[in-house]
Every structure is written in C-alpha cells, then in structure tokens.
Amino acid sequence: MARPKVLVTGAAGYVAAQMLPTLRERYDCTLIDVTTTGRGGSEVPGVQVQSLLDDRETLRPLFTGCDAVIHLAFIRRTEDVREHFDGEMDNIRMAYNVFRLSLEENVRRVVMASSNHAADFYEHLLRSREMDMLQATNDIRPLSDNYYGWAKESYEHLGFVFATGTLGRKLENVHIRIGAPRQLDPTALSGDIEGYPVRRNLGAYISPRDLTQLFVKSIETENIANEWGIPWQVFYGISDNTRSFWGLENARRVIGYAPEDDSEVSWAREVYDNLTSKGVLGRVGKAP
Numbered sequence: 001m002a003r004p005k006v007l008v009t010g011a012a013g014y015v016a017a018q019m020l021p022t023l024r025e026r027y028d029c030t031l032i033d034v035t036t037t038g039r040g041g042s043e044v045p046g047v048q049v050q051s052l053l054d055d056r057e058t059l060r061p062l063f064t065g066c067d068a069v070i071h072l073a074f075i076r077r078t079e080d081v082r083e084h085f086d087g088e089m090d091n092i093r094m095a096y097n098v099f100r101l102s103l104e105e106n107v108r109r110v111v112m113a114s115s116n117h118a119a120d121f122y123e124h125l126l127r128s129r130e131m132d133m134l135q136a137t138n139d140i141r142p143l144s145d146n147y148y149g150w151a152k153e154s155y156e157h158l159g160f161v162f163a164t165g166t167l168g169r170k171l172e173n174v175h176i177r178i179g180a181p182r183q184l185d186p187t188a189l190s191g192d193i194e195g196y197p198v199r200r201n202l203g204a205y206i207s208p209r210d211l212t213q214l215f216v217k218s219i220e221t222e223n224i225a226n227e228w229g230i231p232w233q234v235f236y237g238i239s240d241n242t243r244s245f246w247g248l249e250n251a252r253r254v255i256g257y258a259p260e261d262d263s264e265v266s267w268a269r270e271v272y273d274n275l276t277s278k279g280v281l282g283r284v285g286k287a288p
Contacts, residue, residue: 010072
C-alpha cells in the first residue's frame with residue numbers, strides 16, 4: 001500500500017526537525033524551505049529550495065498529488081515595526097498560497113502551525129487569575145495585541161473560509177497553536193513557583209514526541225468536522241502539563257490526542273530546587 005504523500009514547508013526549521021524522523025517513516029515526504037541548512041548549520045537531507053511567495057504556477061507541481069500539507073514555513077520577525085508588519089503580511093500570503101493550491105490540487109487536508117500568540121490578549125486575564133484556562137474552541141475568539149499573533153489568527157480564520165466549501169469544496173484544515181517546543185532553561189524556573197512567568201514556562205512546554213503525535217493525528221484522523229459539520233479545528237500544542245492554562249479538551253476529543261509528557265515531571269529536579277530555595281517546600285509537600 002502506498003504511503004500518503006505529504007508536503008512539508010519550512011522543513012529545515014526547528015519545529016520540523018523534531019518531527020521529520022517520524023514523518024519520513026510514515027509518509028512519502030516532499031520537503032521545501034528557503035534554505036537547506038538547519039538552525040545549527042547542518043544540512044537537512046532532501047530539502048528543496050523554494051519560496052512560497054513565488055507565483056502559484058511555479059509552486060503548483062509541489063502540491064499536485066499530495067494527500068496532506070504540513071505548513072511550518074514563516075518569515076522571522078524583525079525589531080523594526082514596519083518590517084515586522086510587512087513580514088507578517090508575507091506570512092499571510094504564504095498561508096493563502098498553501099490553502100489556494102491545496103484547494104485547486106485536491107489536497108485533502110492542511111495542518112498549519114499557528115501559535116499560542118494568536119490569543120495573546122487573554123494572557124493578562126490568566127496572569128491576574130480572572131481566567132484559569134483558555135480553550136481553543138469556537139466560543140472564544142482569538143485576540144492578539146501584536147502583529148505576529150494577529151497574523152497567526154488570520155491563518156486560522158482564512159482556513160475556516162476554505163473549510164466551509166464556499167470556494168468549491170471543503171478543504172479540511174487544522175491549526176496547532178504551538179506553545180514552547182524547546183528544552184526549558186532552568187533560569188526560567190527561578191522565580192515564584194506560583195507566579196505567572198514560571199507557570200507559563202511550565203504550562204507552555206511541548207515535547208518532541210507530543211508535538212509529533214499532535215501533527216500526525218491531525219493528518220490521519222478520519223473525521224475532523226466541528227459541531228457545524230465544517231472540517232476545521234484549532235488545537236493548543238502543549239504537553240499534558242500540570243500547570244497548563246491552555247485547554248486540550250477538543251484535541252483529546254476530536255483526534256484522540258494523548259500527550260505523554262508533563263513539564264513538571266521532565267523538570268522535576270529544577271522545580272524541586274526552586275521550591276527548596278524559596279523555602280516553600282513545606283507548603284506544597286515534599287518532592288518524591
């Protein structure tokens with residue numbers, strides 16, 4: 001039986017590197033990026049150099065015959081406000097090209113890297129404990145107070161348009177609001193263990209295997225229709241963290257996401273050292 005054909009954009013990037021071993025095993029992958037070298041400068045085998053800002057006829061052959069697209073490519077932000085805005089507009093154009101070509105070339109499903117920053121506005125409510133948990137559900141509109149988050153939310157809404165069928169057919173798409181797909185710096189746990197900065201660092205973590213599982217299940221789950229019958233979903237990309245403040249209910253229910261890791265377990269020693277240094281171990285119980 002032929003393996004599903006999957007196009008991966010941004011394939012030389014940091015997030016892709018965590019998933020590529022599994023993706024290569026499960027799928028017939030086409031890998032594209034604007035560079036063939038990863039973050040550490042090493043060559044990423046099999047990556048074709050291609051910009052998603054090129055005209056769509058140039059890009060079309062990459063999408064032809066694909067079963068799914070994993071869209072990870074993005075233009076990195078700069079400190080200049082105007083360049084930052086222009087860069088995010090280019091990111092939106094790339095997302096549009098992915099959706100449009102996927103629609104036209106009969107790709108079944110697009111899985112797109114969104115970001116937790118799509119809902120940055122609500123963090124002041126989480127910080128003040130006016131809100132305990134933020135779900136990626138249809139009854140909470142994502143709102144951001146920065147260009148990066150606004151662009152990511154724009155991907156999500158753009159995907160909804162393509163999923164409704166008003167453009168000819170329903171293009172299935174999933175958006176994953178990735179948290180923190182990186183090893184935790186112990187200094188990030190040096191503050192008040194109950195304070196928001198430490199809670200955020202612990203709550204946002206996602207391990208490589210949980211990240212991979214989330215993307216694979218987003219590709220392979222047969223039915224991703226929401227309550228209105230539209231094949232469009234938004235999931236938070238975090239592990240099963242004890243101090244999480246972004247909900248995983250819909251990812252568990254729709255695609256059977258079952259994260260295996262918890263930042264508080266992975267960094268138990270650092271958390272223990274933090275509690276000991278703050279003199280609060282007696283209030284929260286002894287470490288095992």
